[in-house]
Amino acid sequence: MIGACKRSTKTNEAVLSGGGWQDRPVEREHRLIVRKILPGSAFWKAKERSVVFEFSEVVVAVGFVTCAGRFLPLTYHAFGPIYLLMVVMLSLRVGRWPVMAAALLSAIAWNFVFMPPRMSFSVLDVDDALMLGTYFTAALIGGLLTTRIHEQEKDERQRERRATALFHLTRELAAVRTLDETARTALREADDLFQARTALLLLSSDGQLKPHPLSSLKLRESDLEVARSTLHHARPNGRFMDDRSTADYTYLPMVRAEQVLGVFVLSLPADIARLTPVQRDLIHGFGAQIAMLVEREQLCAARESEKLLAESERLHRTLLDCVSHELKTPLAVLRAAGEKIDTPDADRRANLTEEIRQATQRLDHLVANLLNQTRLESGRLKPELDWCEVQDVLGAARRAVGRELAGRPITIDIAADMPLFMADAVLLEQVVSNVLLNAALHTPAGTAITLSAGRDRLTERVFISISDQGSGIAAGVLPLLFQKFFRGASRPAGGLGLGLSIVRGFTLAQGGEVVVSRSKAGGACFTIYLPHLDHSRVPDDEL
């Protein structure tokens, strides 16, 4: 029941641990490509350079071209295209204001330094004035256009980077199947992308904000206080998000459908002065993505627990129906027999005593099976493995079902090389006795039962098999055989249908396996396989 809702997380483990790359070459390739597009620090390289820096770049460029031009044996006409080329190249690096400045500065420099009269602003003829005017306009327009195209391209690239990052996160998280895995993946992705330490605070059922244990950022009480206020106001808070805030970290509430699920905290690198809109968008996008996944996992968990609840209710009903019938029948017998036991007729008294004995035995068996099943399901069953000897086990099991086996010829066939084996003697005895009881109840009275044991050399295991001479097990019933509360149609009356479920559970718990087959005589044959291990030598002694 529990097993059904537990989903495999192996593939993710493989990706996260890095050790399992070989398992998924496609995954590996994809991840490498993404890493190439998005090296760890790429996010922060996109930051804008200051305008002052760009202006000085412009001044230096104009100054350099002008000084260099003085040493070239060119007429002043040639400098028009040279300056134009410089402005266009500058426009690939700087913003629009610096480009305009470059156009203006270069026009002034051309006029002042190169156009005759040299070292003067006066323009001699109309040709030169026209050339200068045309140059300035061309430089301005060319520069501005190039800048615009360049900026658009830069925006495009940042958008793509953001989309890639989010796509990457989504893809990583799509395969994740538990809240813990989600948190782990999201936090690692965020760590990588933002070069930051991150923490995920989730709202627990009692209204407390609990840091997720996989968070790489450890929060102090004062940080938690900020997180709580972020949660309360459902607004981003802290560094870069609120100018008045003195907090060290950036706090993003995870809001889904008007409900705050938790707070995502980032400790961004200390040397960053401010966030560009694109970076801010990406961080918000990341927060929203994580919020969505947390919500998805919480809903999923809620649905699973609902399913579990429904399943356990169904089981409870079955259990209640079965148990009440199975308990009440022997109780009714006990009560009736108890009331009549003071009869003076000795024969009747003997009969009643036998009824009481049978009823108590039935109750005893019922309680034992219920307890065993509960032990199995509670997950608290811890087998005490120890060296066992097969005759011990078979003998104890036969004694446990002695009365039901009365009148049946029992053959015991133990291979001469049957070794000692590791098992929990008590559990194994229950396994064998349950199978024996099953055989006794489902086959005609007086038919033989064969117990055999030996070593399976092929698989290096030991086996104990119990075969009967009944009508065998119908193929259609096989898949249901080991399910709890399953009762065979041939069973006359009574029983909870727990016996074989316990057989399988106990055998698995000891590292073994149960196999059902058809016996030589046409009946059912249950074989219990257990691991075969070698024990240390037993010291010999003298006669």
Added chain:
Amino acid sequence: MSSESAAYQILVVDDEIQIRRLLRLTLEEAGYVVREAETGLAGQNEILRRSPDAVILDLGLPDQPGIEVLRQLRKWNTVPVLILSVFGQEKSKVAGLDAGADDYLIKPFGENELLARLRALLRRIKPAVAVNLFRFGRIEVDIARRMVSKDGQLLKLTSMEYSLLQLFITHRGKVLTHRHILRELWGPKAQERTHYLRTYMLRLRHKLEDDLNEPKYFQTESGIGYRFICEHAGSG
């Protein structure tokens, strides 16, 4: 039987009044004198005041675990103790036996079983009779000469096999835990080496039992140990 046990006083420590009533009924019918205690503390007081000949102790007491009562008791008293436990407590049964209990019984239990266990416990405090010959089934053990014979034919037992047999005879009717036997025969270091014991038990049964598939004398107590059963023990 009643004349043999007339003087014996049995203390029942159990919080279930029905169990106490049932035990009183069974034991008094068999000729024992019965005292009752509801809690571990009351039980210890009773032992101190009345010094009973045997104690029947429930493991699930309201004030303290039965095993704790046993541990405290063993610090100052050696009275034979029979543990009453419910199904599925193999671990606590072994712990109880290792803590100094002499035997155990699982609820629900049969009257005959209870009386047999009690007799085996009380045998320990019977005045010692020098036993030279011990017989069970077709086997005869000459204790003085350390010789075992089956139907008059001498059997070859190794010294370890003989020590094992002797241990069982000394504690006949009582359960012996694996640890106890291993400690007695192979020393404290071998306490966990159950495969020694399994191997030797197989050999001993092979030599002494009539039907290996249905051992009559050396019975297995799953997960706990072995019990040597001999109803017709004779001495000469």
